[in-house]
Amino acid sequence: MAVFSRIAGTGSALPEKVLSNKDLEQFVETTDEWIASRTGIRQRHVVAEGETTADLAERAARAAMEAAGVTADQLDLIVLGTTTPDLIFPSTACLVQHRLGANGCAAFDVNAACSGFIYALSIADAYVRSGMARTVLVIGAETLTRMLDWSDRNTCVLFGDGAGAVVIKADAEAGILSTHLHADGGKKDLLYNPVGVSAGFKPEEKNAGVRVLMTGNEVFKHAVKALDSVVDETLAANGLDKTDLDWLIPHQANLRIIEATAKRLEMPMDRVIVTVHKHGNTSSGSVPLALDEAVRSGKVKRGQLLLLEAFGGGFTWGSALIRY
Structure with a gap:
């Protein structure tokens, strides 16, 4: 029997x-006015001194586990999407695993920038479908404000900190109907962080420090095009029409990108979950944060069809079609 x-x-x-x-x-x-008119952002949350990605991830994980009625010893796998880990190693997933008391199950991080949660969810879904896991904790968590240049008004106004999580379980009926992942490393210089371990600093960025560098207009154009494409791909793969969707839960980067995707789907904005105005861009945390808010507010109900999508540095992009 299929799982x-x-x-x-x-x-x-x-x-x-x-x-x-x-x-x-x-x-x-x-x-x-300048920030809100261009991005839709009104505010963002910022971690306190000493507060880390693992702290946020743990809190989100415990909330998801409580909602799912799952205990730590039942977890077979933890996959955590982040581009701002506490440490280079061990992974933030391992740090969270220990805090939860889930020692022994597999745990690892995925770095796909703002698409990190979608990538992590796709991996978790594959583990369950293959029979390698039955209960998986998937987290998207970021502390992006730790890597911002607060003198660069083009980037520092965009990002915030936060985490979201889901617990997925094996079931006889399909909940996650399909996931679709893509990347284009050729566009890497349009959105990146200049600091690394092996490569160190890029020569032209000596002493630049950890920060986000972005060519905003180009990122916007590529994001809209890529998300249009992955939406079409997702619907075609499932033999569905855009009218079949109940909710769009997009990456919360920019209200104009969200509105462009909604327009493509001919979806009114009251069927789109929007949190960008109060969270800013929380990278891999944005989609699960928006999903959790939609579920807990009662907007998203069991049996409804959800389209999740994200676009991030790499470039990476992806989608997940879910029967909630």
Whole structure:
């Protein structure tokens, strides 16, 4: 008998500190109107001193596990999407695993930038379908404000910190119907962090420090095109029409990109989950954060058809079609 995976529970975590656009006006050459009109962002959450990606991931994981009625000893695998790990190694997934008391199960990180959660969910789904796992914890968690240049108004206004998680379980009925992943490393210089281990600093970025470098207009154009393509691919793979979708739960990077995807699907914005105005771009945390909010608010209900999608540095992009 075929085995599928379904989402059994969701959870999320946000730092206590909120940084509004008005707050940013005090130390960055920008305005609330400028940020909001171009991105839709009004505020973002920022980690406190000493607060880490693992802290947020653990909180989101515990909330998802409680919602799913799952204990740590039942986990077969933990996959954590992040581009801001606590350490280079061990993985943040291993740190979270130990905190949860799930020692012994497999645990690893996935770095696909803002597409990290979609990539992690796809891997978890494959493990369940293959029979290698029955209960998997999938997390997307970031502390991107730790790598921002707060003097660069083109990037520092965009990002926030946060984490979201889901528990998926093996089931006779399909919950995750399909996932679709893509990448194009040829566009790497349009959105990247110049610091690494093996390569060190790029020569032209000596002493630049850890920060986000982005060619915003080009990223916008590529994101809209890639997401249009993966939406079409997802619907075609499942023999569905765009009218069959109940909800679009997109990566929360920019309201204009979200609106462009909704327009492509001919979906009214009241069927699109939008959190970018209060979370900013939380990278791999954004989709599971939005999903958890939609579930806990009662908007998303069991049996509804959800389209999740994301686009990030790499470039990476992907989607997941889910019968919740």
